[in-house]
Amino acid sequence: MTNVVIAEESKGKLNLERGLNAFREQIDAPVAAFFSSCVHCGLCAEACLFYTETGDPRYTPINKLEPLKRIWEQEYTLWGRAKKALGFAKPVTDELLEQWEPLIYDACSLCGRCSEICPVGNDISGMIRKTREGMVASGHAPEGLVGASFRAVKTGSPMGVKLPALQAQIRHIEADTGMTIPIDVQGADYMALLSSMEIINFPEYIEALAKIFNQAELNWTLCSEAFEATNSGIQIGSSDIAQELVERVVRGAEKLGVKTVISPECGHAYTAIRWEGPNLIGRKYPFKVVHILELLDELKAAGRLKTSSKESMSVTLHDPCQVVRKGGVRAQPRELLKLVNDNLHEMPDAGKMNWCCGGGGGVSANERAEPLRLKVFKRKRDQIESADVEAVVTFCANCRMMLEEGLEHYDMDMPVYSLTEMIADHLEPSVEEPSAVNVEEEDNE
Amino acid sequence: MNNSMDFLLWVKGPAFEIALFIFVAGILIRVIEILLLGRKADLSEARSSDVRAGIRTVLNRSIPESGILKKAPFVIIVGYLWHICWFISFFLFVPHIEVINYLLGISWPGLPNQFVDTAAVIAMISLLAMLIYRFNHPVLRFISTREDYLVWLVTFLPLLSGYFAFHHTFEPYAMLLGLHILSVELFLVIFPFTKLMHVITVLMARWYNGVSLGRKEPENQEVQS
Numbered sequence: 001m002t003n004v005v006i007a008e009e010s011k012g013k014l015n016l017e018r019g020l021n022a023f024r025e026q027i028d029a030p031v032a033a034f035f036s037s038c039v040h041c042g043l044c045a046e047a048c049l050f051y052t053e054t055g056d057p058r059y060t061p062i063n064k065l066e067p068l069k070r071i072w073e074q075e076y077t078l079w080g081r082a083k084k085a086l087g088f089a090k091p092v093t094d095e096l097l098e099q100w101e102p103l104i105y106d107a108c109s110l111c112g113r114c115s116e117i118c119p120v121g122n123d124i125s126g127m128i129r130k131t132r133e134g135m136v137a138s139g140h141a142p143e144g145l146v147g148a149s150f151r152a153v154k155t156g157s158p159m160g161v162k163l164p165a166l167q168a169q170i171r172h173i174e175a176d177t178g179m180t181i182p183i184d185v186q187g188a189d190y191m192a193l194l195s196s197m198e199i200i201n202f203p204e205y206i207e208a209l210a211k212i213f214n215q216a217e218l219n220w221t222l223c224s225e226a227f228e229a230t231n232s233g234i235q236i237g238s239s240d241i242a243q244e245l246v247e248r249v250v251r252g253a254e255k256l257g258v259k260t261v262i263s264p265e266c267g268h269a270y271t272a273i274r275w276e277g278p279n280l281i282g283r284k285y286p287f288k289v290v291h292i293l294e295l296l297d298e299l300k301a302a303g304r305l306k307t308s309s310k311e312s313m314s315v316t317l318h319d320p321c322q323v324v325r326k327g328g329v330r331a332q333p334r335e336l337l338k339l340v341n342d343n344l345h346e347m348p349d350a351g352k353m354n355w356c357c358g359g360g361g362g363v364s365a366n367e368r369a370e371p372l373r374l375k376v377f378k379r380k381r382d383q384i385e386s387a388d389v390e391a392v393v394t395f396c397a398n399c400r401m402m403l404e405e406g407l408e409h410y411d412m413d414m415p416v417y418s419l420t421e422m423i424a425d426h427l428e429p430s431v432e433e434p435s436a437v438n439v440e441e442e443d444n445e
Numbered sequence: 446m447n448n449s450m451d452f453l454l455w456v457k458g459p460a461f462e463i464a465l466f467i468f469v470a471g472i473l474i475r476v477i478e479i480l481l482l483g484r485k486a487d488l489s490e491a492r493s494s495d496v497r498a499g500i501r502t503v504l505n506r507s508i509p510e511s512g513i514l515k516k517a518p519f520v521i522i523v524g525y526l527w528h529i530c531w532f533i534s535f536f537l538f539v540p541h542i543e544v545i546n547y548l549l550g551i552s553w554p555g556l557p558n559q560f561v562d563t564a565a566v567i568a569m570i571s572l573l574a575m576l577i578y579r580f581n582h583p584v585l586r587f588i589s590t591r592e593d594y595l596v597w598l599v600t601f602l603p604l605l606s607g608y609f610a611f612h613h614t615f616e617p618y619a620m621l622l623g624l625h626i627l628s629v630e631l632f633l634v635i636f637p638f639t640k641l642m643h644v645i646t647v648l649m650a651r652w653y654n655g656v657s658l659g660r661k662e663p664e665n666q667e668v669q670s
Contacts, residue, residue, distance in 0.1 A: 030653035032479040036646040040593050041524065042584040046516040057587035076482065078474055079638045115658065117513050119524070120643055121506050121651030123658065275661060278488035288490070328492055328661040349512050 016094050019138020023071040026130035035072050037120040038062055044124055047117035049355055050107040053376040061114040061124045064103045067092050068131045097140040104131055105142050106369035110361030111321040132237020141236050144366040149232040149241050158232040159196035163224055169203045179210045185221035191258040192222055193229035195266040197397035208424030215427050216304035226252025229264050231272035235362030243280040253287050260288045262295055265395040265420055267322030292420055293395055297332040306428040307339045314343045316387035319354035320396035333395060340426045347383040355379045359402035377406035395419040449620035456626045464630035471637025491660035498659020503651040523571045530568035534561055569604050596639050602628035
């Protein structure tokens with residue numbers, strides 16, 4: 001089924017009728033309450049960096065919902081049905097969806113600021129996520145995201161990263177550090193997930209996990225059948241694909257019998273596995289899901305995360321939207337940063353109301369959106385500039401890529417660090433001996 | 446004079462009953478329409494109470510976030526002014542309270558007439574200001590529909606006609622009062638079928654937003670910066 005949805009050759013099966021049905025499936029009481037409440041005040045535009053940085057009124061968040069709004073009004077309200085019967089309704093057509101596709105995919109990173117700003121309380125970004133279901137089913141999703149989803153289902157990773165690639169990185173790390181990276185350890189307490197971006201671009205993250213967990217004597221493992229946490233299904237807006245990807249993780253975790261699954265830093269991966277996952281597969285998990293920073297904060301509180309040095313360089317903290325605003329992991333990053341750096345300069349609007357890097361919600365996987373993404377990065381550039389620092393620290397591999405690209409685009413020479421990696425770099429230097437724990441475990445198998 | 450008396454009796458009698466019926470039945474239909482759609486239970490493990498988050502959002506959303514207040518002070522300040530002055534003009538004017546008492550059997554103390562009169566003037570000025578802003582702001586002009594302008598007019602007319610009636614601006618008074626009541630009836634009739642419904646559904650919208658997003662919020666803390 002899922003392969004049918006995304007296989008390039010089956011495009012004929014993705015049509016308007018399927019799209020309209022997908023829209024209909026998304027209409028629920030909250031959507032109806034939200035549309036009924038909108039007074040066209042326009043404040044959501046001011047919350048959206050795609051509007052504030054371009055001044056293009058088409059990017060007003062509520063305007064991006066026109067297709068879903070029409071379906072709701074014409075089919076789910078008495079008044080709208082009457083208007084439709086009298087011929088006053090504007091139908092949802094392929095032309096409309098084609099026109100709206102760049103608004104829904106290129107100009108929305110699902111950052112969720114609009115949903116926090118709307119005075120009547122409309123969860124606009126939640127509705128954009130819903131609208132994407134109809135877009136993808138009607139064949140109006142951008143090529144870049146279709147490709148990423150196709151690869152995710154076929155190879156297990158949106159970037160086409162297969163197990164041998166991970167194994168190669170693990171071998172490198174093991175050779176460099178002498179540590180053992182546990183894989184497929186039956187009955188481990190924790191199963192760590194990674195994002196493709198980390199495996200390919202930032203393998204230091206895997207090394208960081210190993211160092212920290214060794215020091216904390218955490219009984220952890222990777223899973224060869226479920227190591228990828230990014231979920232292209234969520235980004236393109238296909239519950240079918242998203243469900244299949246979540247199920248892989250759940251199967252892997254259940255097979256190994258782990259108690260807790262650790263989401264990587266990556267924000268959308270966290271949203272996918274932590275918040276959307278159980279709803280996608282239709283059942284609660286038999287394990288817990290924690291974001292890596294939540295776990296590190298717990299380890300710190302338990303005295304199992306010991307750092308020995310601090311950096312004095314001035315840094316600012318970029319809050320990934322899905323982790324901080326929409327994920328509620330808010331105090332931990334700042335507490336953890338204090339372990340390794342005491343020269344934090346916050347950007348304006350830092351914390352819950354941070355501004356997006358511009359590349360979330362699938363925008364970074366959508367090549368067509370690149371010029372717009374770099375343009376709206378202006379907001380982040382200005383913020384970073386006003387913080388006047390030497391480096392940016394963040395905790396999302398995708399944000400990190402976007403920050404690096406954006407800073408380069410605007411000729412700002414500034415390093416971007418992962419918080420987890422920073423902590424790993426400053427651990428107390430007695431990490432050799434605990435690694436024996438993992439070796440022992442593997443021997444026991 | 447007789448004609449205007451007949452007119453007043455008609456708007457106060459049958460016309461008012463019809464308008465009130467459409468108003469009440471329309472709202473009930475709209476609310477039931479929304480509730481019947483239902484929503485799926487969220488199976489993810491909540492970090493904090495979603496009920497508390499729902500209540501919190503219903504209340505908190507009346508307070509603008511500081512960043513947006515800086516970016517769009519006009520909409521927020523005039524919006525506040527408008528809603529408060531409209532509320533005073535409608536709910537705290539003694540003759541209105543008497544009508545409500547007659548209809549529902551409940552009443553509360555009103556404000557002195559001069560005070561309400563000033564509030565009505567401020568309400569009208571803020572409505573006019575918002576209309577001008579809507580015409581001129583690129584976003585508002587772009588997203589505005591015919592419904593927005595219709596609702597503006599139908600909301601403005603009761604204030605204007607009420608102001609005229611209170612000051613006896615024209616004669617005969619019966620005609621003036623009749624027109625005021627008629628404009629209110631127009632308001633009541635279109636209410637359930639337009640964005641005026643936000644008066645009711647804002648509570649539902651904030652609630653749903655609160656329970657779905659608020660369950661992810663950390664317990665007992667709101668770290669803003």
